Amino acid sequence: MKRAAQLPPGIAGRAFTSAEAAAAGLRPGRLRRSDLDSPFRGIYAAPRTLVSAESLVLAYALRMSPDHFYSHVTAALIYGLPLPAHLQRSMTLHVSTETPAVRHGSTGVIGHHVKRGTVRVVDAYGLRVSSPVDTWCQLATVLSLDDLIRVGDALVRRKNPFATLAGLRAGAVRYAGKRGAKALRQALLWIRPGVDSPTETDVRLLLVRAGLPEPEVNGEITDGWGVCIAHGDLVYRDFRVLVEYDDGQHRTNESQYNSDVNGLDAIIEERWRVLRINKSYSSPVIVRRVETALRAAGWRPDQCAPPRESG
Template identity: 60%
Template sequence: MSKSDFFSHLTAARVHGLPLPFAVERTQTLDVSTEAPALRDRVCGIRGHHVAPKTIAVVEVQGLRVTSAVDTWCQLSTVLGLDDLIRIGDALVRRRHPFAVMGDLLAAVRRYSGHRGVKLLREALIWIRPGVDSPRETDLRLLLVRAGLPEPEVNGVILNRMGVKLATGDLVYRRYRVLLEYDGGQHRTDEEQYHWDIDRLDNLMEDTWRVIRINKSHLRTRPALVIRKVQTALRAAGWQPDPRLARAQKVPD
């Protein structure tokens, strides 16, 4: 690589630590971009790209020159699908140490107008929410909303009637006192975390919250069960679907 080259696309996404689908996460090909007018020579293991001068922000991460996280997201619109772009977008505006705010994503999509993939970016922008902690939270939220359920609050702080914090809930239906918790591996392998979770969930249930725990197996193999559980809990708390807003999506089996 010359001094004017920088990593971009999938390679930049891996350097930034953005969530990628397994199929492309393992690719060995490096994406390298340049603003130089001459076309890059073909090199085995390198996928070359040319970008117009001063249209891409280049930053240094771990000693490597890479496209900025937001520009990387825009570039990936030509190689990834809608849900992958939503997961990455959620990661950009995540709760802890975000790369950007929603205004940055909107501005980037506007700058990207006229490029291949911009329509997909605009659609992804509709679904992206700030404050998410993991791609699985994104997947769960999309599953529920696309099934016609109300949109939950992302990582909402829950207080008891005395104003004491009980939890930061992954997905919260505050009006109906229904909480969805995504149970990641650390909840089982970390003994201290496990015992803390038990006390926390007990406190929530004592405060009349309905807690539904979801794991990756539910999302991967039993999404219809997840939808039914949440729908049942919401209906028990008084929610009724609005027939005017009923969606035609088929609930996955």
């Protein structure tokens, strides 16, 4: 009799079904031994194999029927969307179906029934998942307004966006009258295409809510010949003020770090004021530094306009 550590190569190190176990030569009695975990009915794995949400998602997918799909928080995790820490660590799966009679509850799984035709299901990394827009709408019932804005910004991000702002608007319209619909409408007022990170979202919200003008997100900065020399994190074009957030990651990559330094030097040579901030700066300090730079460039508080939906 083989021990868990000696599972056949085809199923070792991952979750597997009873059918896969049989095909690999394991007898039914072997699956009932205490040295194998069974997180879901009919699914087995060696101990300490399923230690992350990702591993549980892949394990449960082995038993999902064609009318099941991942949704809500689980869909957001699959897409890699920014969630609060407690949800990032969540080991509870959210699974939806359009078939009311289908039972899909299980230990560690929250089941949802959705009205047929109201949720678009797509293939994401080989998994059936609610579409990015529908996932954002579903999250309105569990996220704060700012977290919902961060997810929305991530969906319409600058590189490889999952959705468009028009798509988010259409999603909010479809969800009108449902729980969370008001939060979706409020979030749309603050979501901006072109964001690169949740930190950019946080700093932008901080500055605007402090009464400062809204900056461009990852705006293009050109030299005197009209050639693009950089994309700034938060750009106050009219005042030639640039706010750059240093998250420290680029300092571990010498080539990227040197490129960043050279880019900032080129921006300064074009007579821009560059403000570099990082996580050591408190919110009041960030606001004060940006306000001081804007005032020095001629801005006055009566020039602010209230936030409005982009586009």
